Amino acid sequence: MTRHDSTAPRFTVLESSVAPLPFDHVDTDQIIPAQFLKTTVREGLGRGLFDSWRGQTHGGEPFVLDDPRFESAQILVAGENFGCGSSREHAPWALLDYGFRAVVSTRFADIFRSNALRNGLLTVQVPGSVQEGLMSRAFESPGALVRIDLERQVLTTPWGEEVEFEVDAFARRCLLEGLDPMGYLLAHQPQIEEWEAANPQPFDTRECGAA
Amino acid sequence: MGYPVTSNGTGQPQTLFEKIWRRHEVVAPEEPGLPSILYVDLHLVHEVTSPQAFAELEQRSLSVRRPGRTLATMDHSTPTDPEVGWERLRVLDPAAAGQLDQLVESCWRHGVPLLALGDSRRGIVHVVGPELGATQPGSVIVCGDSHTSTHGAFGALAFGIGTTEVGHVLATQCLLQRKPKTMEVHVRGSLADGVGAKDLILGIIAAIGVDGGTGHVIEYTGETVRSLDMEGRMTVCNMSIEAGARAGMISPDDVTLSYLRDRPFVPTGSEWTRAEADWRSLATDDGASFDRRVELEASSLEPMITWGVHPGTAVPVSGRIPQLEDVATPQRPNFEKALRYMGFQAGEELRGRQVDVVFVGSCTNSRLSDLETAAQVMEGRRVAPGVRMLVVPGSQQVKAAAEAEGLDQVFLAAGAEWREAGCSMCLAMNDDRLRPGQLAVSTSNRNFEGRQGPGGRTLLASPLTAAAAAVAGHVTDPRELM
Known part of the structure; x- marks a missing residue:
């Protein structure tokens, strides 16, 4: 019942080029369409990432994942409300499997952010001016490096600006120290038992006669 | 079996959300920045977002802590063609059939009740819970599905979670949660003929925006909401997530109670009397405050x-x-x-x-x-x-x-x-x-x-x-x- 797990997802510092995805309200159905959800494992979903946008052009430009200029980017910069819609954790699994380690946006949907952080995909919320700057710099000079330092909670832009960002304090500890949320919950078993003793279970789902 | 009638003891007017949160907080944040540990009364499970969670339990040699607080169904990838049974599905869509098989095996292994294909009570997870009376006021209800917000229509705190969290709930019946903010969406006026709950929620989302509820739990209040029957209220709460909200809820009232009465999991006799009193006491108190408040007028609403x-x-x-x-x-x-x-x-x-x-x-x-x-x-x-x-x-x-x-x-x-x-x-x-x-x-x-x-x-x-x-x-x- 360890609270620290050597296999837990980690994140410290990431330095990478950026892939720009200049759309708002990118929903998890776009990130990983429903036809890929029939899997029973977490691995291998990268092949379905943005499946319906792959091979298409947008305003004359190839879709960002088809553009060789952004091939090695590990940071995705997206529009506001990234990850809205379905709670499918397959979305961060697909982004990670494809090779992304962080997503930068002005605002994330709640469930996506929680799912991403649990898997070590860092969500970095920045002001609109920074997001726009990162987006246009990525188009102008693909390969320009962005540095994300979770310990200091600072993103360094290609033009050398240091931007502080907020991140859930518990998620930060999990990623920096390898703290395991399941282990953390299991360590609180006495308190859970105490709660259960004080709050009797009103009904039992097994009494509905389901198989 | 028991439905404790409790007062919050603070004397301060409280929202429905606040009362439920307080009751289910097993451990309050032990230091600033840590999440609360929140107890889950009812965990709904379906075939698509659970396989990796059950696998995690196997890997860690853990069992399901409270199978009797868990209810599984098959809905997302099941065939609706009456001609396609389980056997034909194996041929037509082996991946979907494999997922269903895995759910059967996981539920069997852990003693989790399952409404499988062929069961006369099987259905969409958010239709089945209320129908069986498993969705009850004052509960914390979660499911690996964002439309879990539906159950909030009964005055429950209900929200969607990811698969890692499904694993947490299976193993501990608890979740690590940071307390969300509250938002009141107050709707006045009666709906015109031909305008219903779906038009109302589409109108609300158009007004507050597709991310207007992000970070918040919405409570829908006002005469327009009160006048809806339970099925209409479920339609409204269902789409709370489409406004970005974690959850949507409506304080319990006569409409809620008369829907629940005599449903399979709802208590009877003196237990019902106690439950009814407790459920009524959960409604948001007069004068309770929300972090945000939006007012809308519904009488001019048209089919949307x-x-x-x-x-x-x-x-x-x-x-x-x-x-x-x-x-x-x-x-x-x-x-x-x-x-x-x-x-x-x-x-x-x-x-x-x-x-x-x-x-x-x-x-x-x-x-x-x-x-x-x-x-x-x-x-x-x-x-x-x-x-x-x-x-x-x-x-x-x-x-x-x-x-x-x-x-x-x-x-x-x-x-x-x-x-x-x-x-x-x-x-x-x-x-x-x-x-x-x-x-x-x-x-x-x-x-x-x-x-x-x-x-x-x-x-x-x-x-x-x-x-x-x-x-x-x-x-x-x-x-x-x-």
Whole structure:
């Protein structure tokens, strides 16, 4: 019942080029369409990432994942409300499997952010001016490096600006120290038992006669 | 068995959310920045978001802590074609069948009750919970599905979680949660004829925005909300997530209690009396404050329909798509991208546009009253030539109740397809899907690109508006058929 797990997802510092995805309200159905959800494992979903946008052009430009200029980017910069819609954790699994380690946006949907952080995909919320700057710099000079330092909670832009960002304090500890949320919950078993003793279970789902 | 009648002891007016949170906080944040540990009363499970969670339990040699607080069903990828049973599914869609097999095995191994294919109570997870009376006021209810917000209609705190969290709840019956903010959406005025709960929630999302509720739990209040029956309230709470909210809820009242009475998991006799008193005490106190408050007037609301690729794009069915100059400059690339996908022009009317498919179903609108509303339109009429209409009940119990009323015969006589219960064309994980380019009027909850099938285009609307479109063959104001 360890609270620290050597296999837990980690994140410290990431330095990478950026892939720009200049759309708002990118929903998890776009990130990983429903036809890929029939899997029973977490691995291998990268092949379905943005499946319906792959091979298409947008305003004359190839879709960002088809553009060789952004091939090695590990940071995705997206529009506001990234990850809205379905709670499918397959979305961060697909982004990670494809090779992304962080997503930068002005605002994330709640469930996506929680799912991403649990898997070590860092969500970095920045002001609109920074997001726009990162987006246009990525188009102008693909390969320009962005540095994300979770310990200091600072993103360094290609033009050398240091931007502080907020991140859930518990998620930060999990990623920096390898703290395991399941282990953390299991360590609180006495308190859970105490709660259960004080709050009797009103009904039992097994009494509905389901198989 | 017990329903403790408790007071919060603070004397301060509290919201419904605050009362439920306080009651379920097993451990308050031990230091600033740490989350609370929140107890989960009811964990609903389905085939798509649970396999990796059960696998995690196996890996760590953990068992399900409270199988009796867990209820599993099959809904997302199940066939709705009555001709396709389990055996044919193995041939037609081995991946879907494999997922179902895995759920059977996991539930069997851990003693979790499962409403499997063939069970007369099986159905969409958010239809089944309320129907069985498992969804009760004051509970914390979670499921690996964002439309878990539906259950908030009963005065429960209900929200969707990811698969890692499904594992946490299976193993510990608890979740690590940071306390969300609260938001009151207060709606005044009575709904006009032909305007229902779906139009109301589409109107609310259009008003507050597709991310207007992010970080918040919404409580819907006001006379308009009070006047809705439980099925209407579920439709409203269901789509809270489409406004970005973690959850949506409505304080329990007489409507809630009379719906619950005599349902299988609801207590009887003196236990009912105690439960009733407790549930009534949960309603938000007069004078309780929310972090945010929005007021809306519903009397001028019209039947609504979406034109774009997110649920915040509803306009009155008799209205027009916005003009480019009405859209804020930074939003114009999104606006133009949505129009390109939908094949629409700025400023265009939706009325009169030919439709290919009409879908009545999903956890938003597949309950008996939804089917009754659609059937009233279809009675004595025909589905227009060239239109395919799919009617998919939310559960096998809804299906049986509809058949007892003869609704199936109304739909079949009109030329619609009458299916087995499931999520079906809402997310097109099974064979019920749009072909590229097809335009659907759908009673579901998401009009995202390709949601109902790659390349498919979705207009979200009420069961009334959807049925009217099926009969007319094009988008039409349903009030013209009333």
